[in-house]
Amino acid sequence: MFANKSTQHQRTKMNVPHGPIFYLEDVSVQFGEIRALKNVQLSVERGEIIFVTGASGAGKTTLLRVLSGDQEPTQGRIIRPQMSGKKSLYISNVFQDLRLMGKYTCEENLMFAYDPALYTSKNEFITDMQELSRILGIRDRLHLKVSEANGGLKQKVAIIRSLLTRPDVLIADEPTSSLDTENARRLFDILNLYNAKRGLTVIWATHNKELIKSFTGRIIHLDNGRLVYSGHACFI
Ligand SMILES: Nc1ncnc2c1ncn2[C@@H]1O[C@H](COP(=O)(O)OP(=O)(O)OP(=O)(O)O)[C@@H](O)[C@H]1O
Numbered sequence: 001m002f003a004n005k006s007t008q009h010q011r012t013k014m015n016v017p018h019g020p021i022f023y024l025e026d027v028s029v030q031f032g033e034i035r036a037l038k039n040v041q042l043s044v045e046r047g048e049i050i051f052v053t054g055a056s057g058a059g060k061t062t063l064l065r066v067l068s069g070d071q072e073p074t075q076g077r078i079i080r081p082q083m084s085g086k087k088s089l090y091i092s093n094v095f096q097d098l099r100l101m102g103k104y105t106c107e108e109n110l111m112f113a114y115d116p117a118l119y120t121s122k123n124e125f126i127t128d129m130q131e132l133s134r135i136l137g138i139r140d141r142l143h144l145k146v147s148e149a150n151g152g153l154k155q156k157v158a159i160i161r162s163l164l165t166r167p168d169v170l171i172a173d174e175p176t177s178s179l180d181t182e183n184a185r186r187l188f189d190i191l192n193l194y195n196a197k198r199g200l201t202v203i204w205a206t207h208n209k210e211l212i213k214s215f216t217g218r219i220i221h222l223d224n225g226r227l228v229y230s231g232h233a234c235f236i
């Protein structure tokens with residue numbers, strides 16, 4: 001999957017420029033009476049792995065939507081220093097509702113991610129797809145229609161589809177809610193691998209504070225719309 005081929009389109013850690021990719025300056029988001037985010041200051045560096053935690057309604061999805069550009073702040077601003085020009089970063093999102101196509105099989109959903117500009121051949125894409133499916137233990141279930149798949153299978157398909165687009169930044173909203181600890185761990189192993197080999201930046205919202213304690217990365221904790229903690233998992 002990570003053969004040492006140097007193609008024009010392969011994004012390897014070697015050529016990943018460092019530096020911030022997002023700055024949030026005093027960002028608030030208001031929905032009518034509700035302030036979903038309150039004066040959030042945040043800087044995200046390229047190549048970081050960040051877990052966004054907080055209780056239901058704390059503002060995790062809203063923060064991710066601001067980072068993705070789906071939600072404009074109602075106060076403050078977001079600056080994306082590396083998101084303009086020819087070499088702008090590609091962000092892939094895994095949404096809470098996954099957005100898979102139910103009438104197609106899991107494999108067909110994955111095939112939709114194929115972009116000839118990113119792979120030397122379709123075979124290379126298929127090799128990646130099979131390898132990721134093997135690591136996550138779903139190769140024998142790829143023929144199932146998404147409408148027949150359970151929650152865990154759907155979450156894995158959504159993550160694999162996202163990775164197959166070879167993003168620079170992966171923004172994922174509760175992608176492990178239907179997975180047990182062992183499966184969530186496998187997923188993190190893959191993300192760590194992409195982080196190490198390709199410089200993938202990961203921003204990952206989850207309720208599961210216990211699970212992420214054992215992973216390397218930064219935790220951002222939201223409480224009622226406020227960013228109340230930013231630091232390493234082992235200190236939480
Ligand atoms: N489009 C919207 N319109 C009105 N209120 C909204 C909207 N989106 C979010 N909210 C409200 O903003 C607050 C933060 O919601 P958000 O979805 O960001 O929380 P969350 O941490 O992702 O919660 P969960 O863990 O349940 O997914 C909540 O009170 C929610 O009801």
Ligand SMILES: [Mg+2]
Pocket residue numbers: 060061062096173
């Ligand atoms: Mg949410």
